[in-house]
Amino acid sequence: MKDNYSVVIFYSTSAAIRAESLAKKVNLKVKLIPVPRNLSSDCGICLRFNNEDKPKIEKILQDGKVEYENIYKI
């Protein structure tokens, strides 16, 4: 079965890397990838995660006060 992914788009790579670090600390499967072509963003990288982890990802971003632009399904 194919995995269902979403991505978090950030304003800066520092924020993206911070989000990756926070997610990995609680053992979430995440990966920094180049921003998909159809999602315009200035920051070159975004954080990919499994759809089912969305509430956890949102909580991490909120608790860590990580600024982000949006979350998209890909």
Place this chain on the structure above:
Amino acid sequence: MIYLDNAATSYPKPKEVGQAMMYFLEKVGASPGRSGHRLSIESGRILYQTRENLAELFNVDDPLRIIFTLNVTEAINLALKGLLRPGDQVITSSMEHNSVMRPLRELEKREVEVKVVPCSPQGVLYPVDIERAIKKNTKLIVLNHGSNVIGSLLPITVVGEIAKRHDILLLVDTAQTAGCYPLDIRKDNIDLLAFTGHKALYGPPGTGGLVIGERVDTKELIPLKVGGTGSHSEFEEQPGFLPDRYESGTPNTVGLAGLNAGISFIFKEGISKIHQYELSLSQKLIAGLKEIPGVIVYGEEQVKDQVAVISFNIKDQLPSEVGLRLDEEYDIMCRVGLHCSPATHKTIGTFPRGTVRFSMSWFNTLEEVDQAIMAIRDIAKSA
């Protein structure tokens, strides 16, 4: 060779520091925050790990509130010039380095009111004197944590409480304490913490930064420089978020990789252990020097706590001549003169002559301290 000039820059560095820098140059290399490829991300991760390590060291919640600069001087300039406006008052002590005094004297010409609170000739600052100097237009208090001349500690925690109570900010210059003395931005009530990477944090020169506490409104803190950040590239205005607001241009990634390894080394050894060890070196050195007839050691008579920076003079010998003999005849490296801190030397009564300064690190030994004491005994006798 005995190196006793660690207050200028630490030497040697832990071997891991050079290894981390070499690894970066050979295996990573790329510019962080600019491109989306693997190497750029890895470079960004190294920067972030360095911020995380610093955040742990200073007890900062959000590592992105740590801004990298060239050194502590740049960090202090950013804080002072970014915050102070004509009509504001700023309070400081008479024990400050020129990294604080010179920006303040420049700001004074732009109608910032500068109040220098005197310390005692032993280097003691009474917090009540700071509180008395506070006025309606006071915006900031700036203090060094550890003196770069006599190693004494200023009561930043108590002054920080005063600052909070009066709703003003405290900027602390930790050039001599970050890495060798426990620091906690919350417990010590620090709003802005300026640090350098190349002293007790064991990083290479060209690294340093400013920690921006939660009480600081970043809209009020103007960047020292603006430019490319790799973010918000569609706009010609500087982005407002951290750290990008204050970090423009390609960073010193190779240096920061080294700094990261330096901080990891401190965690491995333990900062309290490092401090206690350096304190034992200082106590032995001070006691040994004081036994030598004609030697004056500056600072308080009974010191309970300090960093490993000690200033002294031998009778009427010139510090420069003592320094030359230490280097040529005894293979001991130290720093003599005014140590970029005329204010401190005026306070302790050694201006314009200056002092001989010995400053130590984790890598100095009790045997080296003994040899330094013997050398001074020799020089004092032969004069």
